[in-house]
Amino acid sequence: MGTQVKDVVIKADAPNALLLDKHADYIAAYGLKKDDYEYTLSEYLRMSGIYWGLTVMDLMGQLHRMNTAEITEFIKSCQHECGGISASIGHDPHLLYTLSAVQILSLYDDVDAISVDKVVEYVKGLQQEDGSFAGDKWGEIDTRFSFCAVATLALLGKLDAINVDKAVEFVLSCMNFDGGFGCRPGSESHAGQIYCCTGFLSITGQLHQVNADLLGWWLCERQLPSGGLNGRPEKLPDVCYSWWVLASLKIIGRIHWIDKTKLSTFILACQDEETGGFADRPGDMVDPFHTLFGVAGLSLLGDEEVKVVNPVFCMPEEVIRRVGLHPELLG
Amino acid sequence: MHGRVKLKSTAQQEEEKRKEREKKLKIYVATRDACFNKRKEGAMDDEALQLTQQLLSANPDFATLWNYRREILMHLETVKEEDEVQKQFDAELVFLETCLRVNPKSYGCWYHRGWVCGRQPKPNWTRELSLCDECLARDDRNFHCWDYRRMVVKESGVPVDQELQFTDRLIGSNFSNYSSWHYRSTLLPLLHPQSPDLPVTCPKSSTNSPPNSPHTHSHRVCEEQLLKEYELVQNAFFTDPNDQSAWFYYRWLLGRAEREEMISCVYMSREGERVVVAFSRPAQAVGLMLLLDGKMQKVEWRSAPPSVRHSPVWICEFPPGTISDINNEHNLTVHWTEKYTKRECALYTGRAESWCRDTATDQELFRSELSVEKTSVLQSELQSCNQLMELEPENKWCLLTIILLMRALDPLGYEKETLAHFQKLKEVDSMRSSYYSDLCSKFMIENTILKMEYAEVRVFSISEKNLSTLCHLDQLLLVTHMNLCSNQLSRIPPQFSMLQCLEVLEVDDNLIESLDGLSNLPKLEELSLKNNQISKISQLEPLASCPKLTRLDLRGNPITKTDNIPAELSELLPSVTDLML
Ligand SMILES: [Zn+2]
Numbered sequence: 001m002g003t004q005v006k007d008v009v010i011k012a013d014a015p016n017a018l019l020l021d022k023h024a025d026y027i028a029a030y031g032l033k034k035d036d037y038e039y040t041l042s043e044y045l046r047m048s049g050i051y052w053g054l055t056v057m058d059l060m061g062q063l064h065r066m067n068t069a070e071i072t073e074f075i076k077s078c079q080h081e082c083g084g085i086s087a088s089i090g091h092d093p094h095l096l097y098t099l100s101a102v103q104i105l106s107l108y109d110d111v112d113a114i115s116v117d118k119v120v121e122y123v124k125g126l127q128q129e130d131g132s133f134a135g136d137k138w139g140e141i142d143t144r145f146s147f148c149a150v151a152t153l154a155l156l157g158k159l160d161a162i163n164v165d166k167a168v169e170f171v172l173s174c175m176n177f178d179g180g181f182g183c184r185p186g187s188e189s190h191a192g193q194i195y196c197c198t199g200f201l202s203i204t205g206q207l208h209q210v211n212a213d214l215l216g217w218w219l220c221e222r223q224l225p226s227g228g229l230n231g232r233p234e235k236l237p238d239v240c241y242s243w244w245v246l247a248s249l250k251i252i253g254r255i256h257w258i259d260k261t262k263l264s265t266f267i268l269a270c271q272d273e274e275t276g277g278f279a280d281r282p283g284d285m286v287d288p289f290h291t292l293f294g295v296a297g298l299s300l301l302g303d304e305e306v307k308v309v310n311p312v313f314c315m316p317e318e319v320i321r322r323v324g325l326h327p328e329l330l331g
Numbered sequence: 332m333h334g335r336v337k338l339k340s341t342a343q344q345e346e347e348k349r350k351e352r353e354k355k356l357k358i359y360v361a362t363r364d365a366c367f368n369k370r371k372e373g374a375m376d377d378e379a380l381q382l383t384q385q386l387l388s389a390n391p392d393f394a395t396l397w398n399y400r401r402e403i404l405m406h407l408e409t410v411k412e413e414d415e416v417q418k419q420f421d422a423e424l425v426f427l428e429t430c431l432r433v434n435p436k437s438y439g440c441w442y443h444r445g446w447v448c449g450r451q452p453k454p455n456w457t458r459e460l461s462l463c464d465e466c467l468a469r470d471d472r473n474f475h476c477w478d479y480r481r482m483v484v485k486e487s488g489v490p491v492d493q494e495l496q497f498t499d500r501l502i503g504s505n506f507s508n509y510s511s512w513h514y515r516s517t518l519l520p521l522l523h524p525q526s527p528d529l530p531v532t533c534p535k536s537s538t539n540s541p542p543n544s545p546h547t548h549s550h551r552v553c554e555e556q557l558l559k560e561y562e563l564v565q566n567a568f569f570t571d572p573n574d575q576s577a578w579f580y581y582r583w584l585l586g587r588a589e590r591e592e593m594i595s596c597v598y599m600s601r602e603g604e605r606v607v608v609a610f611s612r613p614a615q616a617v618g619l620m621l622l623l624d625g626k627m628q629k630v631e632w633r634s635a636p637p638s639v640r641h642s643p644v645w646i647c648e649f650p651p652g653t654i655s656d657i658n659n660e661h662n663l664t665v666h667w668t669e670k671y672t673k674r675e676c677a678l679y680t681g682r683a684e685s686w687c688r689d690t691a692t693d694q695e696l697f698r699s700e701l702s703v704e705k706t707s708v709l710q711s712e713l714q715s716c717n718q719l720m721e722l723e724p725e726n727k728w729c730l731l732t733i734i735l736l737m738r739a740l741d742p743l744g745y746e747k748e749t750l751a752h753f754q755k756l757k758e759v760d761s762m763r764s765s766y767y768s769d770l771c772s773k774f775m776i777e778n779t780i781l782k783m784e785y786a787e788v789r790v791f792s793i794s795e796k797n798l799s800t801l802c803h804l805d806q807l808l809l810v811t812h813m814n815l816c817s818n819q820l821s822r823i824p825p826q827f828s829m830l831q832c833l834e835v836l837e838v839d840d841n842l843i844e845s846l847d848g849l850s851n852l853p854k855l856e857e858l859s860l861k862n863n864q865i866s867k868i869s870q871l872e873p874l875a876s877c878p879k880l881t882r883l884d885l886r887g888n889p890i891t892k893t894d895n896i897p898a899e900l901s902e903l904l905p906s907v908t909d910l911m912l
Contacts, residue, residue: 005573035356036352036356037352037355037356038352040359040360041389041390044390044392044393044394045392086395091394091395092394092395092398094394136398138398138401138446140438140442176513176516176517177513177516177517177583178513178579183474183478184478186478186481187474187478188474188477188509188510188514190474205640205641206641208612208613211589213769213770213773216766217766218579220766221575223762225762232472232474232509233509233575233576233579234472234509234576235472238333256765257765257766257769258762258763259761259763262762272337279332279337280333280334281334283336283337284332284334284335284337285332285336285337290332328640
């Protein structure tokens with residue numbers, strides 16, 4: 001018995017050039033179909049959805065096509081008494097959407113549209129004794145939330161509001177035998193989690209704690225013969241995992257360990273030539289999430305048709321510079 | 332959205348689907364609004380439970396609705412009898428079970444299940460364990476379920492050895508299960524920890540050491556168990572040599588504990604009245620205290636490379652006249668207050684410089700002394716892998732493992748074979764050739780450091796080894812002469828500025844474009860850069876901060892073809908008197 005490599009085959013007629021205009025049209029139209037069933041079902045993550053759409057538009061130089069006033073009003077109406085921000089009106093606040101909202105307002109250079117002090121209080125209040133962060137008042141713990149917390153505070157220039165040393169200690173306790181990171185201490189390594197943890201360590205200036213050679217090996221082994229990257233061993237390739245792996249490799253200074261040309265071919269093949277947008281794999285349905293990570297991935301690979309993306313915040317580098325942040329990257 | 336294949340459909344099919352979706356949307360929106368309204372009114376009743384159940388069955392990621400259910404359940408706790416509450420919670424678990432069957436990867440479902448169990452006066456952990464077994468039988472990689480299982484194990488006090496047997500069972504039925512190997516890596520060190528006294532050269536860690544990572548001693552496995560474990564993994568990769576899980580695990584077994592944090596070297600020089608301190612791992616200089624001849628010295632530390640928060644190398648200078656007189660003897664003590672350790676260094680009369688350090692060989696940095704037993708086990712492992720190679724000559728996992736075994740056994744003796752295996756690896760796995768180049772460079776640099784230290788010289792020479800990257804530069808603090816000719820280097824990285832004693836550098840016949848690291852090298856006199864990719868004067872700017880540079884050889888670089896270069900260079904580098912273009 002031999003393990004079958006799980007992978008996809010890229011067809012000869014798959015798209016091989018970046019269809020920027022189509023993607024911009026796709027994203028611009030996405031937010032307009034508000035009475036669509038699928039759209040309504042995704043209301044629980046709306047704030048992140050808007051962040052994905054706006055960021056990819058900004059990377060493509062098309063941010064002006066989005067309705068700034070409407071979006072800013074929406075965000076304001078999603079901030080709760082406790083300071084936290086929810087995915088949409090009527091939903092409960094959560095760190096995931098608090099970060100998305102702060103990211104959107106940072107794109108617009110308008111964080112003061114919300115009460116910054118209250119956001120800081122909210123984030124601070126979610127830190128636990130062991131340094132970890134709960135996602136909301138119900139107490140789910142995850143290294144994703146550690147990332148959300150420090151990314152939110154860094155964008156607001158308020159990183160010192162929390163106990164950074166303790167937060168670092170918790171994230172490091174989630175490091176595994178393969179150099180990767182999981183959700184909680186003892187959890188298996190996962191590319192999404194690794195992105196959150198290396199991003200966290202970058203923001204807090206602690207990347208020297210990573211075993212970059214070991215982790216880099218695990219990460220570059222995510223690349224499959226099709227060129228796409230998976231998120232864990234023996235899984236299928238996916239555009240979003242391609243971003244998480246690639247961004248992590250960039251953060252730890254090992255991006256040259258994968259085959260960039262092949263990855264680029266895979267990402268381009270995930271475009272839908274008819275509708276615009278990117279899917280997780282060639283031939284699947286597109287969505288804004290994979291559209292952002294497709295374009296951001298190509299940016300990290302050096303595609304000059306789009307703006308330079310910051311690997312830690314997944315936002316345009318120019319925005320991160322404007323905020324005055326210089327997240328650490330290993331050389 | 333994941334794994335949703337785009338299907339072609341006719342206009343009629345589209346229309347039918349549109350109508351169906353419209354209908355579903357109406358029901359969904361009405362139910363959602365009803366839920367939100369009830370919550371606003373503060374309703375905590377069965378109807379609310381029913382409405383949220385309806386929505387969550389279709390959309391378990393609707394986190395707010397789980398929150399609402401928790402509010403209701405908490406309310407019921409206060410108004411209902413205990414057995415009724417227990418029934419309510421049991422009903423919740425039944426509902427969750429159906430949700431998890433449909434959506435076994437929903438964060439919200441799993442968290443809510445754990446919340447419900449934790450809330451019950453008498454949680455039935457046995458039932459939870461069998462739920463996990465059932466779920467893992469359907470998908471043995473579901474990390475949500477694995478995490479949930481770990482929580483159940485912890486809450487119900489399942490002993491570690493029982494969990495290890497659980498992984499035995501899973502691995503026995505399917506070697507190709509990365510999640511089980513991972514779990515094993517967390518359990519073994521708990522059950523069979525490596526004795527902390529084993530690494531003889533390392534001082535005891537202090538009380539405020541960082542949390543245990545899998546690379547520190549407390550997360551490594553004792554030798555006896557380690558040797559047994561090799562056998563298990565060998566079975567796995569002989570059964571399926573292309574399954575990466577076992578190979579990753581094997582590499583961990585072959586790995587070594589990370590170095591303790593300590594001061595690895597103190598160097599002082601009369602010229603420049605300079606002190607250089609090297610740490611075993613990147614650290615901050617804040618906790619450093621200098622006592623010179625018993626008197627505390629106030630100094631300003633700067634990192635090499637400059638402006639790094641955590642660096643392995645820190646530099647400072649004494650005020651002029653402090654140690655410059657060659658007729659005076661000085662005793663320096665460096666205290667690292669954070670780690671309660673210190674290091675002493677004496678500068679005798681007549682001597683221009685002095686140092687105190689553990690060599691890489693002292694610290695067993697790149698190879699450790701193996702016990703007789705371990706040597707024989709590793710030897711037989713190497714033989715087995717060589718046999719496997721004969722059956723599977725293209726197997727990259729096996730090739731890489733052979734290299735690692737050779738390094739554990741005898742890095743210098745196997746150097747030639749190692750290089751040949753790396754060459755083969757780059758051919759059979761070309762997508763990762765840069766990784767193999769960098770790893771090979773690292774091993775060759777380690778070998779060169781070992782050779783240099785056995786020879787007790789300050790000359791580091793490594794040419795024609797296809798080096799693609801430079802590393803371990805913090806180990807080369809005392810090197811005065813360096814030869815890196817005929818490699819594949821494209822840059823001198825910023826970390827190169829750690830080489831505070833370097834006088835002569837030859838780096839001919841590479842692909843150098845960037846000289847970032849050739850800055851602030853106080854002793855650098857000669858630099859030979861023949862046949863590289865220097866094309867602009869700006870690439871040479873870092874050299875302006877090397878005050879002693881007198882000889883510079885740029886022959887064979889594109890820059891020599893530009894006009895007016897001698898004049899521009901003498902302006903940029905006035906100290907260079909011997910320029911070859
Ligand atoms: Zn995806």
